[in-house]
Amino acid sequence: MKLPIAALLLAGSAWAGACTDISNCTEWVTIRGGPWRSRIYTSYSLNTPNPAITRAFVMIHGTGRDADNYFRTALAAAFLAGALENTIVISPRIASASGSCQDKLESDEVSYSCVGDSWRSGGTSASDGKITSFDFTDEILRKLANRQTFPNLKAIVVAGHSAGGQYVNRYAMANQVHDKLAVPVSYIVSNPSSYAYLDATRPRGETGEFRDFNDGRNCTTFNKWPYGLENRAGGYTAKQSDDQLKKQLASRPTTYLLSQVDTLPLGGFDSGCGAMAQGATRRARGEAYFKFVTEQLGAKHDVKIIEECGHNNRCVYTDDAALPVIFPK
Numbered sequence: 001m002k003l004p005i006a007a008l009l010l011a012g013s014a015w016a017g018a019c020t021d022i023s024n025c026t027e028w029v030t031i032r033g034g035p036w037r038s039r040i041y042t043s044y045s046l047n048t049p050n051p052a053i054t055r056a057f058v059m060i061h062g063t064g065r066d067a068d069n070y071f072r073t074a075l076a077a078a079f080l081a082g083a084l085e086n087t088i089v090i091s092p093r094i095a096s097a098s099g100s101c102q103d104k105l106e107s108d109e110v111s112y113s114c115v116g117d118s119w120r121s122g123g124t125s126a127s128d129g130k131i132t133s134f135d136f137t138d139e140i141l142r143k144l145a146n147r148q149t150f151p152n153l154k155a156i157v158v159a160g161h162s163a164g165g166q167y168v169n170r171y172a173m174a175n176q177v178h179d180k181l182a183v184p185v186s187y188i189v190s191n192p193s194s195y196a197y198l199d200a201t202r203p204r205g206e207t208g209e210f211r212d213f214n215d216g217r218n219c220t221t222f223n224k225w226p227y228g229l230e231n232r233a234g235g236y237t238a239k240q241s242d243d244q245l246k247k248q249l250a251s252r253p254t255t256y257l258l259s260q261v262d263t264l265p266l267g268g269f270d271s272g273c274g275a276m277a278q279g280a281t282r283r284a285r286g287e288a289y290f291k292f293v294t295e296q297l298g299a300k301h302d303v304k305i306i307e308e309c310g311h312n313n314r315c316v317y318t319d320d321a322a323l324p325v326i327f328p329k
Contacts, residue, residue, distance in 0.1 A: 017052075018043045018084045020075055022068050029092075029139050031131050035108045038136050041071035043078070043089040046143045054086045054152050056144045057326055058137065060094070060160035060167050062313065063268040065103060067093035070164070070313065077317045081327040088150070090140060094119045094133055094167075098126035110136070120166040121196070121226035122174060122236030133167070134236040138177045145181040155328050156185045161313035162267060165192030169289075170226060173249035174237045186253040188325060190316055191262050191282050193270035195289040197228045198246045198297065202277045203288035210292060219273035227274035250299040255325045257316050258286040259309035267311040282311065 019025035019042070027046060028037045044050055059074040061067045071091035078084045094112050095103040101114035111126040112119035112133045119133035137158065143149070144156055160168035172187040173196065189195075200223050201210040213222050224231040229242050237245065263281040265271060279285035286303070293299040306322060309315035316322060 018075075018078075018089075020084075022071060025071065029136065029143070031110060031135055031139055036110045036125075036128055036131060037108050038095065038110050039067075039093045039106075040140065041067055041091040041093070043075065043084070043087070046088075046090075046140070047149065049149050049151075050088075051150075051152050052086055053088050053150050055083070055155045055327060056088045056090065056150075056153060056157065057083075058140060058144075058156065058158045059089070059091045059317075060137075060158070060164035061091060062162035062164050065094060065096065065101065067091040070161075073314045073317050076314065077323065077326055080318055081323045083327045087327060088144070092136055092140060094136060096126070112136075120163050121170045124235055132236040134171055134175060137171060138175060141175075141177050141181060141185065145183045147182065153183050156181075156183050157188060157326055157328070158185060159188035159190065159317070159326065160192075161190040161316060162192060162311065165190045166194060166226070170196050170237070172252050172254055173245050174240060178248070178252060184253075186255070186328070188255050188257055189286075190257040190313070191259055191286065191311055193268065193282060193285070194227055194275040194278060195285065196226055197223070197278070197289075197292065198242070198249065200228065201292075201296075203279060203284075203292070208288055208291060210296065213277055215273075215277070219277060221272070221274040222277040224274070227278070246297060249293065250297040254293075254299070254301045256286050256290050256301065256303040257322055257325070258283050258303060258305050259311060259316055260305050260307045261309065262311045264310070 025041050030037045059070050061070040074089045078087050078089050096114040097103050097105050097111045099115035113123045113126050122132050122134040125131040169189045202213045204211045232238050262283045279288050290303040304321050306316050306319050
């Protein structure tokens, strides 16, 4: 049953300790030692020891960079799962005042890139060429894995919907903290417009058979980053080999949450040729990519079709089928 978000948050406010007043649930995370910093919405402080916390849920926002709304969705999910007391819920604000993005920034707040190799794919920031959008989540995960702050943390889940799903798809394959943390990390990729493919094949026809893409003359970007692995000249992934990215993607636990009726070109749908080469709709692209990583790479990933949902993060993340993935026991 889908309850109104206001009712969920009102009910959630009964939990002592968990911050559910959106305007007061923010902290700063310094990047690479400062002074640059980025804002998060969080249900508990990242800096106060808290032995009650056993899991973390990090929710990446969509193209609107509306971390406050995604934080509401994540809180609602935690309430429905009965997880507000022992889960730290975090929604990073990957703000940008570059290109077409015009977020209002505070002093020393990082402006992540909204053009080219953008925040969705680990691109370098507009503020400092040494900082990428993936560095932000790296820093959050390091803080979560600090045993002095969260001595009983047993699981971290990094999730994203739409543009956030693009971010998490590429972050899962690229990040360099996954194997260095004392806490297991899993990933949820939900309804992105595109994925990063690891070779030059793409799904063809109704069978979804993977063949070499045959329209490279008319679609020269189909295998260029972030659609494929070519031309990774800058950003977080630039120094990693293709083989390294393939191995990391295949080995890291990932679940794809795909909406049953996310079949319309809505909500920032990517209709460029690089995305269209992956399928006609977001759902088709997600099902094809899952088939690719499991059959071609041998990945032990999972997929769930969320019934009666379209391109809507609240519908997906508050669904009964999604909750066990978001809040593992």
